[in-house]
Amino acid sequence: MFRRAFVDSLPVLMGYSTMGFVAGVLLAAKGNVALSPLWGFLTSSLWVTGTMSIAGVPEIARRIPVMAFALMTLAVNFRYAFYGFTMLKAWKGVPLLRKAYLVLMLTDENYALEAASGIADPAENVRYCTVLSALNHSYWVVGVTVGALTVVLLGMAVDPETIRRHTNGMEFSMAALFLVIFTDQIKGLLQHAR
Amino acid sequence: MQDEIAYMAGIVLAGFVVNFGLRALPFLLFAGSGRELPRWAERAGSLVSPAIIAALIVYSYSGLAWKTAYPYAAGALAVGLQLWRRNPLASIVAGTALYMALVGCCGCSTARSTIELDAQNPFVRVTTAGVFIGDRPVRPEHVASYLEDLDVPKSRTIHILLAENVRDLRQARFLMGCLAKSGYTRPVLVTKRHAESVAVGKRKPRPVQPQQPNRRSGAPNVLRPAGRK
Numbered sequence: 001m002f003r004r005a006f007v008d009s010l011p012v013l014m015g016y017s018t019m020g021f022v023a024g025v026l027l028a029a030k031g032n033v034a035l036s037p038l039w040g041f042l043t044s045s046l047w048v049t050g051t052m053s054i055a056g057v058p059e060i061a062r063r064i065p066v067m068a069f070a071l072m073t074l075a076v077n078f079r080y081a082f083y084g085f086t087m088l089k090a091w092k093g094v095p096l097l098r099k100a101y102l103v104l105m106l107t108d109e110n111y112a113l114e115a116a117s118g119i120a121d122p123a124e125n126v127r128y129c130t131v132l133s134a135l136n137h138s139y140w141v142v143g144v145t146v147g148a149l150t151v152v153l154l155g156m157a158v159d160p161e162t163i164r165r166h167t168n169g170m171e172f173s174m175a176a177l178f179l180v181i182f183t184d185q186i187k188g189l190l191q192h193a194r
Numbered sequence: 195m196q197d198e199i200a201y202m203a204g205i206v207l208a209g210f211v212v213n214f215g216l217r218a219l220p221f222l223l224f225a226g227s228g229r230e231l232p233r234w235a236e237r238a239g240s241l242v243s244p245a246i247i248a249a250l251i252v253y254s255y256s257g258l259a260w261k262t263a264y265p266y267a268a269g270a271l272a273v274g275l276q277l278w279r280r281n282p283l284a285s286i287v288a289g290t291a292l293y294m295a296l297v298g299c300c301g302c303s304t305a306r307s308t309i310e311l312d313a314q315n316p317f318v319r320v321t322t323a324g325v326f327i328g329d330r331p332v333r334p335e336h337v338a339s340y341l342e343d344l345d346v347p348k349s350r351t352i353h354i355l356l357a358e359n360v361r362d363l364r365q366a367r368f369l370m371g372c373l374a375k376s377g378y379t380r381p382v383l384v385t386k387r388h389a390e391s392v393a394v395g396k397r398k399p400r401p402v403q404p405q406q407p408n409r410r411s412g413a414p415n416v417l418r419p420a421g422r423k
């Protein structure tokens with residue numbers, strides 16, 4: 001179970017660590033805030049969303065009102081509201097705190113992997129989801145925090161654009177993950193229909 | 195400082211509440227142990243997830259160089275490998291490696307050594323498919339840091355080749371704005387027929403005209419200089 005969760009999390013490791021690093025560098029270099037590693041740590045652990053961690057930085061830099069930021073998050077991340085429907089049945093009867101953690105961790109990537117896990121035993125499936133969530137969470141938090149720390153410790157020597165260029169193309173791993181899961185799902189549906 | 199901490203705490207909290215609220219919405223809608231999940235929700239669930247993932251594919255492609263063939267070639271490789279070997283990790287790594295090679299990762303592309311800052315043969319191109327350095331698609335905002343990496347002095351004139359079928363100049367203007375912001379204040383748009391080269395960029399300060407002082411004193415824009423189109 002741990003093994004499978006770990007292997008499944010490897011493509012996410014590629015994506016989250018680089019994307020997280022870029023988001024952390026961006027926040028520290030362009031966010032115009034002191035204590036950026038702390039904020040990077042907090043946002044990455046509590047939001048767990050790459051979209052807002054990157055798109056939100058310019059807005060933070062020009063200090064848009066908190067309510068406006070909340071509305072922007074709502075608009076940008078509205079897709080998250082649909083993920084839970086797939087998980088309702090699989091996570092039935094899971095203790096509240098653990099369920100809350102699983103829900104908090106419903107990112108695009110976790111959702112895609114968990115919806116396609118295909119593990120029949122519910123308890124086993126929940127364990128898989130938890131381990132996967134914790135692993136992917138750690139990749140993201142470490143990526144963002146280390147990114148922000150790098151800028152703070154090395155001064156402004158690190159330019160987000162340079163890093164983005166030097167990891168150019170690695171963002172494809174996320175698209176590839178979705179493509180692969182989609183391929184398996186369609187194959188499964190076709191076999192089911194037969 | 196304290197204001198800033200309060201502001202950032204508010205931002206962190208707002209992001210947390212909205213993100214978590216969105217993710218928890220379905221669970222809140224069907225909360226209560228007594229309530230059974232409606233049949234439609236259960237049945238829809240099995241079809242909804244492929245639909246969402248299809249949408250995620252489109253969404254993730256929008257962040258890639260989707261106007262080029264590269265992400266589709268890499269995607270075809272990943273899907274093909276997956277159908278053949280059923281090893282997700284291998285399919286994903288192979289697809290990503292191909293994509294990275296195609297877009298030229300790590301700045302290791304050959305363009306680096308062969309760049310010539312030559313008006314006859316500009317290496318920055320604006321086409322209908324986007325901005326290119328050599329053969330590689332780049333984002334307009336990356337061009338300046340690319341030039342900086344090559345130690346191109348800011349005072350150099352940067353020639354940008356505008357493909358002949360480009361009608362919409364917004365991207366070219368945006369590119370020039372990005373360059374100007376980074377200190378490259380002398381970008382020049384050229385077309386294939388070199389005689390038509392047009393200098394654009396930061397407008398040079400206009401020679402002071404006799405009317406100029408009146409502007410300050412509140413004279414209306416009647417005094418707008420003539421002879422300008």
